[in-house]
Amino acid sequence: MKIGMVCYPTYGGSGVLATELGHQLAKRGHEVHFITYDMPMRLDRFQDNIYYHEVETPSYPLLESDLYPLALAGKIVDVAKYESLDVLHVHYAIPHAVSGYLARQVLAEKQSLPLVTTLHGTDITLVGLEPTFHPLIRFALDQSDVVTAVSGFLEERTRQNFGSELSIDVIPNFVDTEHYQRRENPDLQRHLRPNGEAILLHVSNFRPVKRVQDCVRVLAEVRKKLDARLVLVGDGPDRSETERLCRELGVSDHVVFLGKQSALPEILSIADVFLLPSQQESFGLSALEAMSCSVPVVGTNIGGIGEVVEHGESGYLAELGDVERMARYALELLVHPKKLDHFRVQARRRAVEAFDISLIVPQYEAVYVKAASRCVSKPSHCT
Ligand code: GMT
Numbered sequence: 001m002k003i004g005m006v007c008y009p010t011y012g013g014s015g016v017l018a019t020e021l022g023h024q025l026a027k028r029g030h031e032v033h034f035i036t037y038d039m040p041m042r043l044d045r046f047q048d049n050i051y052y053h054e055v056e057t058p059s060y061p062l063l064e065s066d067l068y069p070l071a072l073a074g075k076i077v078d079v080a081k082y083e084s085l086d087v088l089h090v091h092y093a094i095p096h097a098v099s100g101y102l103a104r105q106v107l108a109e110k111q112s113l114p115l116v117t118t119l120h121g122t123d124i125t126l127v128g129l130e131p132t133f134h135p136l137i138r139f140a141l142d143q144s145d146v147v148t149a150v151s152g153f154l155e156e157r158t159r160q161n162f163g164s165e166l167s168i169d170v171i172p173n174f175v176d177t178e179h180y181q182r183r184e185n186p187d188l189q190r191h192l193r194p195n196g197e198a199i200l201l202h203v204s205n206f207r208p209v210k211r212v213q214d215c216v217r218v219l220a221e222v223r224k225k226l227d228a229r230l231v232l233v234g235d236g237p238d239r240s241e242t243e244r245l246c247r248e249l250g251v252s253d254h255v256v257f258l259g260k261q262s263a264l265p266e267i268l269s270i271a272d273v274f275l276l277p278s279q280q281e282s283f284g285l286s287a288l289e290a291m292s293c294s295v296p297v298v299g300t301n302i303g304g305i306g307e308v309v310e311h312g313e314s315g316y317l318a319e320l321g322d323v324e325r326m327a328r329y330a331l332e333l334l335v336h337p338k339k340l341d342h343f344r345v346q347a348r349r350r351a352v353e354a355f356d357i358s359l360i361v362p363q364y365e366a367v368y369v370k371a372a373s374r375c376v377s378k379p380s381h382c383t
Contacts, residue, residue: 001030001086001368001372002030002033002083002087003022003033003085003086003087004076004085004087004088004089005018005021005022005032005033005034005091006035006036006076006096007019007091007096008091009036009038009039009040009041010041011041011236013120013173013283013285013286014120015041015042016041016042017118017150017173017285018040018091018118019041019043020042020176021364022034022050023042025049025365026047026048026049026050028361030049032050032051033052034050034051035053035055035072035075035076036054036055036072037055037056039052039054053075053078053079055068055072055075068095069099069102070099072095073106074103076088076099076113077106080103081107081110086114086372087114087116087371087372088104088114089118089368091118092119092120093123093141094123094133094136094137096117097144098137100117100144101139104143112375113375114374115143116145116146116147116368116371117144118148118149118150118171119148119158119282120150120282121150121280121282121283122282123137124149124158124161124282125157125282126209126280128161129161134162137162138162142166145371145372145375146169146374147166147167148168148169148170148367149170150170150171150172150173150283150304151170151172152304152307153303169363169367171364171367172283172308172354173285174355174357174361175288175289175292175356176292177292177351177352179265180351181265181292181294182265182293183266183293188266189270192256193270197227197228197254198228198273198334199230199271199273200218200229200231200271200272200273201230201231201268201275201290202215202231202232202233202275202276203233203234203264203268203274203286204233204278204286205234205235206236206237206238206242207236207237207238208237208238208279209280210277211277211278211279212232212238212239212242213238214277214321215242215275215277216230216251217323217327218230218277218298218330219255220251221324222330223254225331225335228254229254230251230255230256230275231258232257233267234259234261239257265293268295269294271290271295272333272334272340273296273297273330273333274286274287274295274296274297275330276297276305277320277323278300279302280302280303281302281304281305282304283303284297287315291309291315291348291351292347292351292352292355293348294348295344296316296333296340296346296347297309297315297347298316298318298326298329298333299316299317300317300318300319300320301317301318308350309350310350313343313346314343315343
């Protein structure tokens, strides 16, 4: 099929998932056209069957507002016509589902464009609750031929917030378990674990919902009992505040800020425990990538995290903000090497058995076929 893929190109789970999906679909012979305002972060390698169409938003001195949603709709129209797209798959409802709908209406006279919308999290649980956006999202979900959500939690929350009659397919996020597996890198080991310390690791976009500061608090607790370092990967609005807290708690020398990184399997592989103390998380893709590299997770029992991490098997989950308990859980693994080994094996097993690409990507292919058939059976709606 020829698939138009719309996503945010930034350091966030929905863009990562869309890009990894694009890579896998391209490998399986589909032609994938990314349509967004910048090169998606993980699209940095050449691959057959993958194309990138940059959306340029015109500016004019009179107009101070951001015209991106309209520019995106216009670009989708262009790409759909020129490349004869079979389906449009948008990731993150705002504004992508609305722009996708608009593009489809513009094309209606000449071409059908089945629309698949994948919900990722804050598009439903946070931004989508803005009173101005709510009716638009409700409408765009209604108009999509298929709506998918990345966890059972998000499906339920979407129905609660936008209507119990909405039809939503749950397709969990996935990981390439061949690529994401433990890799030895002695140089990195020497650099990040110079004295053989225990390593706690966190990866995120440092937004307030991630509660990165809780990682620092957990480290400070853990260090009361054993020598440990915290490695932080990513960047975002909470970075300076996190640096300030490191100074306040006197742990600056034991925290490494690596910034945005692409060699994630190598970095994840040096970790003993992955921390995910989020306030909201519809799935927790970063935790799944860690598990695939045999790293157990200590996090919060909120949102969809419990659908990924099995408490007491592949990790431990605590109440939001309970840093003492999270530290106790981390120590439980760090001071019992046999237990840590067992959790490592279970984390990898969970990733391979429940979330490998080979299990999940065919579900998206089936959704594209379903969307296309719905479009044919409702021609006034999509053609
Ligand atoms: O908030 C983020 O972490 C970014 C956000 C996104 O949409 O880019 O992530 C959401 O989508 C990810 C991929 O499906 C999920 O793994 C994250 O759990 C989800 N984040 C939240 O729900 C806060």
